[in-house]
Amino acid sequence: MPITVIYGSDGKDMVRQALAHRRWELALDPHRTYGIKPNLVLARPSHSGATTDPSVVEGIITFLKDHGCHKIKIMESSWLGDSTTRAFRICGYEVLAQRYQVELIDLKKDRTVTAEQGGLQLEICRSALDVDCLINVPVLKAHCQTRLTCALKNLKGCIPDREKRRYHSLGLHRPIAALNKALPQHLVVVDGIIGDLTFEEGGTPVHMHRVIVGTDPVAVDSYCASLLGLGPEDVPYITMAAELGVGNTYCEVEELNEGRQSLFAPSQTADALKLHFTEAEACSACVGSLMHALYRLKEQGKRPPNSIFIGQGFKGKEGRGLGIGNCARGFTSSVPGCPPTARAIIDALESAIENR
Numbered sequence: 001m002p003i004t005v006i007y008g009s010d011g012k013d014m015v016r017q018a019l020a021h022r023r024w025e026l027a028l029d030p031h032r033t034y035g036i037k038p039n040l041v042l043a044r045p046s047h048s049g050a051t052t053d054p055s056v057v058e059g060i061i062t063f064l065k066d067h068g069c070h071k072i073k074i075m076e077s078s079w080l081g082d083s084t085t086r087a088f089r090i091c092g093y094e095v096l097a098q099r100y101q102v103e104l105i106d107l108k109k110d111r112t113v114t115a116e117q118g119g120l121q122l123e124i125c126r127s128a129l130d131v132d133c134l135i136n137v138p139v140l141k142a143h144c145q146t147r148l149t150c151a152l153k154n155l156k157g158c159i160p161d162r163e164k165r166r167y168h169s170l171g172l173h174r175p176i177a178a179l180n181k182a183l184p185q186h187l188v189v190v191d192g193i194i195g196d197l198t199f200e201e202g203g204t205p206v207h208m209h210r211v212i213v214g215t216d217p218v219a220v221d222s223y224c225a226s227l228l229g230l231g232p233e234d235v236p237y238i239t240m241a242a243e244l245g246v247g248n249t250y251c252e253v254e255e256l257n258e259g260r261q262s263l264f265a266p267s268q269t270a271d272a273l274k275l276h277f278t279e280a281e282a283c284s285a286c287v288g289s290l291m292h293a294l295y296r297l298k299e300q301g302k303r304p305p306n307s308i309f310i311g312q313g314f315k316g317k318e319g320r321g322l323g324i325g326n327c328a329r330g331f332t333s334s335v336p337g338c339p340p341t342a343r344a345i346i347d348a349l350e351s352a353i354e355n356r
């Protein structure tokens, strides 16, 4: 079945139209449990470009309910250091859940199951595995470590925090691909209304005015990568997932209406900021805090200090420079936290600049 693209800005209406066009009702069964996995990476509303617009999820919920499916759960685990419960509230999911009597599950508190896939032992949240039909609802965004974050990477919110750290120490791509093999998803609905082409955590939103629906996460990600001018080979977890049989990198695309079919260039800002530090196996939340701190500093016209180090690869190592996070505490000075806040990093950077 092709990927369906619909342009506009009313998430609920676009999703319902796309699902009706695909005759999704034929695949529904009122006896089944439906799990919806949005991207609530942190507690920031969708207009920031970081998180899934609740109106997109509302379109899915109302479509399910219209066809007699009432066993619906929304589940997520925000990134390291952020509270999913807070994200549910700030991002509008508490209100949504109350309105439609849908259960909210904070996967940070969930039990896990160990699965073996792609030569890796993977811990996966039980609730995500237990639903009959997993609906993945990512946001189309650029990512400073993997270049793209969309369907395949969004499942990283279905694993415990300790696994999120471990994925980074494993290089991120291979475990993401294996996770998608171990945790099947049945539908992907991409929120491409507002994304962010600089930061995964939002703050520099880009209006893209579209929703993209498909059943193959590899095909959806390949298509979304192409919108950013990237091929599947530019995002290694896409080709790795294809090799594991998760899906195909090519799929036909149908557009339901006319819209702004423009391509979007990933911003160069993140690449420029990355020149200021040395990274080894760093978690996304840690890098996110550092990137934001550097961004704020540059906005004020300040030149960041040299020799900044971040990541699990610096655990137990010593050296001259500024270490970011508990892992890099062995440097001359360091910012504690796992992850540290952007505010604490800004303070440390400013103090390093003053003492330069």
Ligand code: SF4
Residues within 6 Å of the ligand: 080, 165, 281, 282, 283, 285, 286, 310, 311, 312, 324, 325, 326, 327, 328, 337, 338, 339, 340
């Ligand atoms: S300090 Fe940063 S890199 Fe180290 S484990 Fe914590 S979040 Fe990850």
